[in-house]
Amino acid sequence: MSRALRLLVVTLTALAAASPAAATPWTWPLGDHRIARPFDPPDSDYGAGHRGVDLPGRPGQTVRAVAAGRVTFAGRVAGVWTITITHGAERSTYQPVSPVVRVGDAVTAGQPIGRLLGRHPSCRRTCLNLGRLRGDAYLDPADLLGSTGSYRLIDPDGSPPDPPDLGGGDLPIAGPVTSAFGMRVHPVTGVRKLHDGVDIGAACGTAVPAVAAGEVTRAGTNGPYGLQVEVRHAGGTRTSYAHLASVSVRPGASVGRGTVVGRVGSTGSSTGCHLHFMRLLDGRPVDPLGSGG
Numbered sequence: 001m002s003r004a005l006r007l008l009v010v011t012l013t014a015l016a017a018a019s020p021a022a023a024t025p026w027t028w029p030l031g032d033h034r035i036a037r038p039f040d041p042p043d044s045d046y047g048a049g050h051r052g053v054d055l056p057g058r059p060g061q062t063v064r065a066v067a068a069g070r071v072t073f074a075g076r077v078a079g080v081w082t083i084t085i086t087h088g089a090e091r092s093t094y095q096p097v098s099p100v101v102r103v104g105d106a107v108t109a110g111q112p113i114g115r116l117l118g119r120h121p122s123c124r125r126t127c128l129n130l131g132r133l134r135g136d137a138y139l140d141p142a143d144l145l146g147s148t149g150s151y152r153l154i155d156p157d158g159s160p161p162d163p164p165d166l167g168g169g170d171l172p173i174a175g176p177v178t179s180a181f182g183m184r185v186h187p188v189t190g191v192r193k194l195h196d197g198v199d200i201g202a203a204c205g206t207a208v209p210a211v212a213a214g215e216v217t218r219a220g221t222n223g224p225y226g227l228q229v230e231v232r233h234a235g236g237t238r239t240s241y242a243h244l245a246s247v248s249v250r251p252g253a254s255v256g257r258g259t260v261v262g263r264v265g266s267t268g269s270s271t272g273c274h275l276h277f278m279r280l281l282d283g284r285p286v287d288p289l290g291s292g293g
């Protein structure tokens, strides 16, 4: 091994050792040590289940970071206000919370990060949905919360949970994420392959705005994507809007954030009206909801 390479390995090993341990106990993000709905992950990646715990609370209540870390997302995911904090190899997610922190902020355990909003689809009353992720895997937050004291499980009744919240970038339209980015069996072809974007449920004809300013690089029919608009943004990323019923921009046109590029439809390989939204980094599809994507 060359001297330079050995130095690099030593440096990386030291960095890995210095990163915070994942299993630091969490402090409770709301005042009470109560869980309204426990962790009950689905059998399949995209099945129904409950990916986190619901903690009952009051609208406007202060929400606090469960552990020291850095804010890596603060914004809306499928219309729901979400904060993601990265703690070494794991992440905590908080919904629905109006943030008082920004992406990049360092936070300490117990530091206020936002205020609890009134409604979350997975709770009958106001609650905080607290998630714990390692990579793409959802873990039980109670394993870390429980170690800081006993908690009470209350009234587990509630309506079905949200689609998966993966933390990350802005989506162009409000609506449920009906199919996430990742490997899946294609609903039309039956073939197992990468689902290279996220599907957002929306009524036919819903206006589709660009998520950021850029230049239109494609506007037309593109095989299984149907009618598709692709926009190139500063920094080399592209976004794509597929299965459109109609497009309202031409290749070469400049668009701003919010410029309507088309209307939701079901053209191409599609089973019903929805938006297939993609984010491409150097031409490669990445998870539009993934942090840093």
Ligand SMILES: [Zn+2]
Binding pocket: 179, 195, 197, 198, 199, 275, 276, 277
């Ligand atoms: Zn899709």
